[in-house]
Amino acid sequence: MILASASPTSLALSVLAACSYAWPALRAAHLSSNAARAWVAWAWFLHGAALAWGLLLPPTYFGFATALSMTAWVVAAVYAIESQIYPQLQTRWALSAVGAAAVLLACIFPGAPLPSTATIWLPTHLAFGVASYGLFGTAVVHAWLMSRAEARIRQAADPHSGLPLLTLERLTYRFVAAGFVLLTATLGMGYLFGDVVYGKGHAWHWDHKTVFSVLSWITFAVLLLGRARFGWRGKRAVAVLYTGSVLLLLGYVGSRFVLEVLLGRSA
Incomplete structure (x- = not known):
């Protein structure tokens, strides 16, 4: 289902958000830090408005692209807060490009309507899951920056560019720990209260989404241990x-991508 569920308002907000993200990414060499932050903040606001318009007004659609878009929005929010504390963070160009792509992808593939049997607990379950995606996504960005910092040290490059290595490492695994807590809550809700969250007949079962999600939980638990x-x-x-x-x-986004795009099914 491509663009079938996008209202004119949602489509306009998404296009504006994508353009606002793309501008600082394309004009990286010509914008000051303050101007770039202002553009990213405006894009983040429009992105949130597009998500809210699509998720809060019925009928509500949700799929792999919406999950990715919400994840990008959470990562951008974390970056906005962090950049006030650590102005030397150097990820806004890449995050702007990812944000633009995520917004447009959610517009093209809006997903499928949420189950009619779903209860008011489903948004909480989805919020926990998306927040964990966002925190792990932020951890991955920091891990990439950490690898770059290590490479600079080995090459005897400027050690004062970007955040110090130990600060990046500390931040990376704090995000991992926070994401792990939310992922645990998400899986716990699905396992213990599946019928309550999704409605009768949607209890926990071992499909591809569940298997990959549990494997990821085990992997993160091993990492923290x-x-x-x-x-x-x-x-x-x-x-x-x-x-x-x-x-x-692969757990949610991968399985939904296969269903929605490759197989053309909603469930």
Whole structure:
């Protein structure tokens, strides 16, 4: 289903948000830091308005692209807060490009209507899941920056560019821990209260989404345990983080992509 559910208002907000994200990404060399932050903030506001318009006004559609769009919005929100504390963060160009792509993707693939049997607890379940996606996405961005910082140190480049390595490492695994808590809450709600969340006949079952999500939970649990007990850091810890993030992405986004785009089905 492509653009079938997009209202004119939602479509206009999405296009404006994508253009506002794209402008600082395309004009990276010509915008000051303050101007770039202002553009990203405006794009983030329009992005949130587009999401709210699509999710709060019935009929409500949700799918893999909406989940990615909400994840990008959460990552942008975290970046906006962090950039006030750490002005030397250098990710706004990449995040702007990702934000523009995510907004347009959600416009093209709006997903399927939520089940008519769903209860008022479903938005809470989805919010926990998307928030965990956003926190792990933020952790991945920080891990990438951490790898770049390590490479600069090995190449004897300017050690004062960007955030210090230890600060990046600390932030990375704080986001992992917070994402793990929310992922645990999301899976717990699905397992213990499946009928309450989704309605009768939608209890927990072992499909592709569930298997990949549980595998990602186990991977993140191993990562946090390895850091706490054995002091894992550097390339090993980053590799485990990337593995868990890929498994998590395959859990909902991957399974819904296959259903909605490759198979053309809503469920």
